[in-house]
Amino acid sequence: xxxxxxxxxxxxxxxxxxxxxxxxxxxxxxxxxxxxxxxxxxxxxxxxxxxxxxxxxxxxxxxxxxxxxxxxxxxxxxxxxxxxxxxxxxxxxxxxxxxxxxxxxxxx
Amino acid sequence: xxxxxxxxxxxxxxxxxxxxxxxxxxxxxxxxxxxxxxxxxxxxxxxxxxxxxxxxxxxxxxxxxxxxxxxxxxxxxxxxxxxxxxxxxxxxxxxxxxxxxxxxxxxxxxxxxxxxxxxxxxxx
Numbered sequence: 561x562x563x564x565x566x567x568x569x570x571x572x573x574x575x576x577x578x579x580x581x582x583x584x585x586x587x588x589x590x591x592x593x594x595x596x597x598x599x600x601x602x603x604x605x606x607x608x609x610x611x612x613x614x615x616x617x618x619x620x621x622x623x624x625x626x627x628x629x630x631x632x633x634x635x636x637x638x639x640x641x642x643x644x645x646x647x648x649x650x651x652x653x654x655x656x657x658x659x660x661x662x663x664x665x666x667x668x
Numbered sequence: 669x670x671x672x673x674x675x676x677x678x679x680x681x682x683x684x685x686x687x688x689x690x691x692x693x694x695x696x697x698x699x700x701x702x703x704x705x706x707x708x709x710x711x712x713x714x715x716x717x718x719x720x721x722x723x724x725x726x727x728x729x730x731x732x733x734x735x736x737x738x739x740x741x742x743x744x745x746x747x748x749x750x751x752x753x754x755x756x757x758x759x760x761x762x763x764x765x766x767x768x769x770x771x772x773x774x775x776x777x778x779x780x781x782x783x784x785x786x787x788x789x790x791x792x
Contacts, residue, residue, distance in 0.1 A: 595778040597713075604763055604782035605705075605713065616780060648713055655774035656729055659713040 562587050562651050564660035572668040579636040581663045583649035588629045590653030596625055596634045599662075600645045608647075609634065639665070670694040670781040672764050677786030684754050684790070690747040690764030690783055698722075698742035701767035703779055704749050706760035706788075716762070717749065720771040727775025732758075754790045761785040 563586040573579055583594065592612035597605040607616040609625035612632055622637040636643055644667050649660040676688040688704070704716040717738040718727045726738050737750040747764050765779035 593776070593778075599713075604784050606782070607778060607780045610778045610780075650713075650778065652772070652776040652778050655727065655776045657715050657776040659715065661712045 561656055562589065562654055562658050564649055564651055564658055566647075566649060566660035566663045568663060569661075570664045570666060572666050573639055574668045575639050575641055577639050579634075579639055579643075579665055581634040581636075581647055581649075581665075583627075583632040583634070583660050585630040585632075585651055587654075589632070589651045592628050592632075593651060593653035594625070594627070594632050595650045595652065596623075597648045597650065598643075598645045599648065605648065636665075641667075670766065672766065672781060672783030674762065674764050674783045674786035677762060677788045679789045679791065680754055681792050682755060682790055685750070685752045686754065686788060688749040688751065688762055688764075688786060688788070692745045692747065692764075692766070695766065695781075697740075697745040699769055701770065701772045701777060702740060702747045703765050703767050703772075703777075704738065704747075704762055705765055705779070705782075706758075706762045707785070708757070708760045711760075714760070718767060718772050718775040718777070719747070721769070725771055725775075727772070751788070754788075756790050759788060759790045761787050 567582045594612045596609040599605045613625045673691045703718045719738045763785045766781040768777045
């Protein structure tokens with residue numbers, strides 16, 4: 561089973577700043593099958609990125625994903641107030657698919 | 669508009685059984701793999717089970733294999749999760765989510781739409 565480790569655990573930033581979230585896999589993720597989700601309190605997760613770098617339908621272009629192999633990043637170019645949330649990465653390149661433990665982006 | 673509405677969550681005693689349902693609309697349900705993902709209170713996401721579009725292939729996380737059974741009714745556009753021999757660590761919000769066309773290779777895929785979840789509490 562591939563273990564995903566997200567860092568940092570919490571990111572304290574101000575609106576307008578750039579956020580860079582990391583997701584590191586214990587083994588190489590096949591075909592860059594890596595997704596990112598956003599979850600706000602009391603809400604369901606929302607798909608942001610799949611295939612490491614493809615934005616899901618309706619996702620603003622301030623969200624971008626990158627990386628390959630074992631190291632992946634989610635970048636939010638300029639934080640909007642609605643972007644403060646918890647972010648999870650998920651690998652679906654090998655079974656069982658697994659999620660990271662999450663990174664909380666909070667207002668500084 | 670894709671909509672997924674879970675139901676069936678409640679308080680159940682350890683060792684008990686429960687059946688969750690997820691009513692789908694806004695897409696051709698029979699064409700897509702579907703999944704259940706759970707989230708324990710204050711914790712992260714944990715994949716539980718996936719079923720292929722036809723229902724012929726099912727996959728389970730090791731923590732629930734042999735106790736949970738996923739199924740679907742493509743005429744009623746409904747996904748189910750039968751949960752038996754429930755334990756305290758099964759306590760979580762259970763989300764259904766929409767997967768890929770057809771099947772998820774080895775049961776692994778990403779999920780583009782999620783329901784709001786239903787809470788299952790296992791406690792005496």
